[in-house]
Amino acid sequence: MIPHKKLIGIDWGTSSLRGARWGDQGQVQESREFPRGILTVPPGQFEAVFNSLFGDWMQAPALCLISGMAGSRQGWQEAPYCPCPAGFAELGQHLLWLQPGRMALVPGLSCAGLDGLNTPDVMRGEEVQIFGALQWAGRDSATLVLPGTHSKWVQVQGGRVTHFQTFMTGEVFALMSQHSILGKTLDLGGAFDESVFIQGLAQSQQPGSLLHKLFAVRTLGLFERLSAAQLPSYLSGLLIGEELRTQADTGPVIVVGSQALTLRYTLALQHLGIPSQSLGEEATWAGLHTLASHLTNPA
Amino acid sequence: MIPHKKLIGIDWGTSSLRGARWGDQGQVQESREFPRGILTVPPGQFEAVFNSLFGDWMQAPALCLISGMAGSRQGWQEAPYCPCPAGFAELGQHLLWLQPGRMALVPGLSCAGLDGLNTPDVMRGEEVQIFGALQWAGRDSATLVLPGTHSKWVQVQGGRVTHFQTFMTGEVFALMSQHSILGKTLDLGGAFDESVFIQGLAQSQQPGSLLHKLFAVRTLGLFERLSAAQLPSYLSGLLIGEELRTQADTGPVIVVGSQALTLRYTLALQHLGIPSQSLGEEATWAGLHTLASHLTNPA
Numbered sequence: 212m213i214p215h216k217k218l219i220g221i222d223w224g225t226s227s228l229r230g231a232r233w234g235d236q237g238q239v240q241e242s243r244e245f246p247r248g249i250l251t252v253p254p255g256q257f258e259a260v261f262n263s264l265f266g267d268w269m270q271a272p273a274l275c276l277i278s279g280m281a282g283s284r285q286g287w288q289e290a291p292y293c294p295c296p297a298g299f300a301e302l303g304q305h306l307l308w309l310q311p312g313r314m315a316l317v318p319g320l321s322c323a324g325l326d327g328l329n330t331p332d333v334m335r336g337e338e339v340q341i342f343g344a345l346q347w348a349g350r351d352s353a354t355l356v357l358p359g360t361h362s363k364w365v366q367v368q369g370g371r372v373t374h375f376q377t378f379m380t381g382e383v384f385a386l387m388s389q390h391s392i393l394g395k396t397l398d399l400g401g402a403f404d405e406s407v408f409i410q411g412l413a414q415s416q417q418p419g420s421l422l423h424k425l426f427a428v429r430t431l432g433l434f435e436r437l438s439a440a441q442l443p444s445y446l447s448g449l450l451i452g453e454e455l456r457t458q459a460d461t462g463p464v465i466v467v468g469s470q471a472l473t474l475r476y477t478l479a480l481q482h483l484g485i486p487s488q489s490l491g492e493e494a495t496w497a498g499l500h501t502l503a504s505h506l507t508n509p510a
Numbered sequence: 511m512i513p514h515k516k517l518i519g520i521d522w523g524t525s526s527l528r529g530a531r532w533g534d535q536g537q538v539q540e541s542r543e544f545p546r547g548i549l550t551v552p553p554g555q556f557e558a559v560f561n562s563l564f565g566d567w568m569q570a571p572a573l574c575l576i577s578g579m580a581g582s583r584q585g586w587q588e589a590p591y592c593p594c595p596a597g598f599a600e601l602g603q604h605l606l607w608l609q610p611g612r613m614a615l616v617p618g619l620s621c622a623g624l625d626g627l628n629t630p631d632v633m634r635g636e637e638v639q640i641f642g643a644l645q646w647a648g649r650d651s652a653t654l655v656l657p658g659t660h661s662k663w664v665q666v667q668g669g670r671v672t673h674f675q676t677f678m679t680g681e682v683f684a685l686m687s688q689h690s691i692l693g694k695t696l697d698l699g700g701a702f703d704e705s706v707f708i709q710g711l712a713q714s715q716q717p718g719s720l721l722h723k724l725f726a727v728r729t730l731g732l733f734e735r736l737s738a739a740q741l742p743s744y745l746s747g748l749l750i751g752e753e754l755r756t757q758a759d760t761g762p763v764i765v766v767g768s769q770a771l772t773l774r775y776t777l778a779l780q781h782l783g784i785p786s787q788s789l790g791e792e793a794t795w796a797g798l799h800t801l802a803s804h805l806t807n808p809a
Contacts, residue, residue, distance in 0.1 A: 324726070326716050331729045361691075361725065378721040379690070386685045391678070392660075417625050420756045421720050422677040422749070426660065427623070430630040450721070457719045 216274045219265065220499035223281035224248055224336060228260075231496050232268050239496055249280045249287075257287035274506075275314040276499050279336035282307065282316040292321035292333055298371035299505040302338065306506075317502065322374055332377050336495075337363050341372060343498030344467045344490050355465045358472040360385075362454055378454045387425060387450075388443060396432035401440025403447075403471075405478065411448025412455075412479050421453050451479050459483060467494050515573045518564065519798035522580035523547050523635060527559075530795050531567050538795055548579045548586075556586035573805075574613040575798050578635035581606065581615040591620035591632055597670035598804035601637065605805075616801065621673055631676050635794075636662050640671060642797030643766045643789050654764045655757075657750075657771040659684075663757055677753045686724060686749075687742060695731035700739025702746075702770075704777065710747025711754075711778050720752050750778050758782060766793050 218233040226248035234240040245264055252260050262269075269275065282290035290307035297305075297320050306315040319335030337357045344355060351370040357363045360381040366374045387393050414424055428446050431437045437445055464480060466473045466489040473489040480487045517532040525547035533539040544563055551559050561568075568574065581589035589606035596604075596619050605614040618634030636656045643654060650669040656662040659680040665673045686692050713723055727745050730736045736744055763779060765772045765788040772788040779786045 326713070326718070328713065330713070330726045331733045331735075332725070333729055333732065362721075376718075376722050377725040378719065379724050380721050382690055383721060383724075386689055390685055390689050391681055414625065414627065414629070418756070419625065419675075420677065420752055422661075422679050422682060422753055423675050423756070425678050425682075426631070426676040427629045430632055433632065434630045436630075453719055454721055457717070457722070 216272050217268075218500060218503045219268050219273050219275040220496055220503075221261075221265070221275060221277040221281070222279050222336065222339070222495045222499075223277055223286070224279045225250055228264070229495075230265050230268070231499075233500060237500065242496075249283070249285060257281065261287075269314075273313070274503060276306075276317055276503055277309075277315070278317040278339040278495070278499060282318060283335055286316075288316060290316040290318040292335075293318045293338075295320055295322035295375070296368075296371040296373045297338070298369075299342065299502060301371070302342075302502060303506050317499075320372055320375070322372075324376075325374065332375060334363055334375060334377070337365075338372065339498035339502065340467050340492070340494040341365055341367065341498065342501055343494035343496065344465050345370070346497050346501045347490055347494065348465055348488070350465075353465050354461050354463070355467060356458075356476060358451075358466065358468045358476050364454075364458055380450050380454045384447060384450050387428070387446060393425070393428045393442070393446065396429055396439060397442035397446065398439035399443055401438075401443055403475075404441050404444040407437060407441045407444040408448040408475065408478065409482055411445040411450075412452040412482055413448075415449045415452025415456060416483075421449075424449055424453075447475060448479070451475060455479055455483060455485075459485075461485060463487060465490065468492065515571050516567075517799060517802045518567050518572050518574040519795055519802075520560075520564070520574065520576040520580070521578050521635065521638070521794045521798075522576055522585070523578045524549055527563070528794075529564050529567070530798075532799060536799065541795075548582070548584060556580065560586075568613075572612070573802060575605075575616055575802055576608075576614070577616040577638040577794070577798060581617060582634055585615075587615060589615040589617040591634075592617045592637075594619055594621035594674070595667075595670040595672045596637070597668075598641065598801060600670070601641075601801060602805050616798075619671055619674070621671075623675075624673065631674060633662055633674060633676070636664075637671065638797035638801065639766050639791070639793040640664055640666065640797065641800055642793035642795065643764050644669070645796050645800045646789055646793065647764055647787065649764075652764050653760050653762070654766060655775060657765065657767045657775050661753055663753075679749050679753045683746060683749050686727070686745060692724070692727045692741070692745065695728055695738060696741035696745065697738035698742055700737075700742055702774075703740050703743040706736060706740045706743040707747040707774065707777065708781055710744040710749075711751040711781055712747075713744075714748045714751025714755060715782075720748075723748055723752075746774060747778070750774060754778055754782060754784075758784075760784060762786060764789065767791065 220231045222229045228245045228247040231242040281287045293305035305318040308315045324330035355365040362378040362380045463486040519530045521528045527546040528543045530541040580586045592604035604617040607614045623629035654664040661677040661679045663675045762785040765775045
């Protein structure tokens with residue numbers, strides 16, 4: 212960490228904007244959250260929006276690190292992806308300095324797929340959560356999953372992300388339940404039903420294609436085998452199970468995400484006999500703080 | 511076929527309404543098509559819509575068979591599914607007569623899945639196309655695929671449908687290309703690119719989950735490995751390949767559907783070494799005519 216500067220961390224995502232300010236003892240002193248994700252910001256207005264919401268924090272000498280979609284092509288400025296393997300050293304070298312020594316965009320990570328075609332994969336924002344979770348777990352090698360719209364499965368070895376894979380699990384759940392024919396029979400207002408979730412999870416582990424298994428969400432409703440309120444739990448089990456199906460030979464997993472999602476993934480992993488521990492979204496702040504503490508020679 | 515009656519066949523689907531009238535020699539004499547799928551018809555108005563569009567055909571003594579979604583819960587009247595195994599005899603017994611001996615709804619088919627949970631599957635309208643295609647091919651046992659919004663893979667033995675499976679392939683293509691994050695990078699106006707389609711197909715046969723492979727449609731665009739106009743062909747190959755992945759040990763296949771879709775499925779099957787022959791949507795008329803010719807004792 213650069214001496215005599217306060218740390219400010221910003222997590223600027225697609226749909227929300229969060230910020231935290233640290234005190235001298237390394238604890239978060241104040242945090243703010245706004246519904247000002249990058250989709251709400253017109254091109255060229257990022258600096259103005261930032262100044263209006265966090266300008267007071269920047270009055271004192273400060274180091275501000277900004278992670279998330281603010282560094283994407285549609286964001287403040289494009290911070291090119293840092294290729295894997297990547298740890299603190301590589302992230303630090305790839306920071307995109309908006310104001311030298313004072314304000315930087317944290318780049319996302321890219322990696323080449325192991326599918327023979329080297330199909331690329333990318334993340335933006337999760338890399339900070341990963342390093343925060345490792346710090347919290349006291350580990351420098353681990354398998355992590357960060358569930359969400361685009362779930363990430365991540366391999367870390369010796370403090371560096373070596374490989375990761377994105378799964379469109381959350382987005383497919385939203386599309387299926389809101390825009391497909393399945394939406395006509397299911398009731399998204401239903402409470403989470405654990406046994407029906409496990410039923411969907413079990414079905415996902417059977418042979419056959421997801422494209423077929425999804426249609427059962429409709430027929431199980433049509434034939435009144437499940438109620439409209441139970442169908443979202445079944446669909447959720449089916450999709451999370453499909454994601455986990457290809458990770459079944461993994462060791463213990465660290466799950467990082469919102470409480471609702473980590474609960475479901477923990478349940479699913481437990482059912483498949485995979486040990487796990489979970490951490491909430493505070494991983495972002497731990498990650499930005501740790502990244503800052505590794506910066507010895509900014510800009 | 512009931513003597514001294516002319517046959518009228520109606521295919522009343524979700525989004526379109528088609529009708530055909532046969533001459534005395536068993537050939538289609540006249541056909542009509544209207545954008546009056548069941549979604550455009552208010553409850554209780556099906557008879558009025560039918561009379562306004564086909565009433566003149568019903569002036570003479572006629573037998574009218576109506577297949578498709580008109581027999582669904584949202585249609586003219588609900589014709590309960592005919593359980594598999596089902597051939598002409600079972601379909602004939604399950605006709606829902608709107609006017610005895612004169613006008614009937616052809617029921618859809620249902621079957622129990624082979625997944626241990628007996629998860630039900632259903633079709634409505636395709637059963638008529640299946641019997642038409644068998645008539646055309648001169649076969650009473652075959653594997654058929656009817657690609658579309660909800661693709662059907664069908665096993666027929668001894669003239670009866672013994673088992674079938676639905677795949678949401680077409681609907682997932684539409685959702686992904688129009689409503690998901692993939693839609694931001696792909697151009698649906700692009701011409702069909704055969705080699706890119708085969709590239710997606712090859713990728714679909716690799717290990718791993720569809721939920722991960724779908725995300726590559728975005729990254730291949732981001733990294734300019736494929737152009738926006740090529741991405742729909744890649745997505746199509748990926749999804750059709752995922753559908754075919756679980757059918758790889760099948761024998762020769764009869765493909766029944768629109769020209770654009772049968773072309774893609776024929777290509778994909780060829781690439782996977784599965785012989786096929788294809789038939790257009792005229793299978794519906796052949797199927798209704800054959801079904802009528804098997805009716806000996808209507809109502």
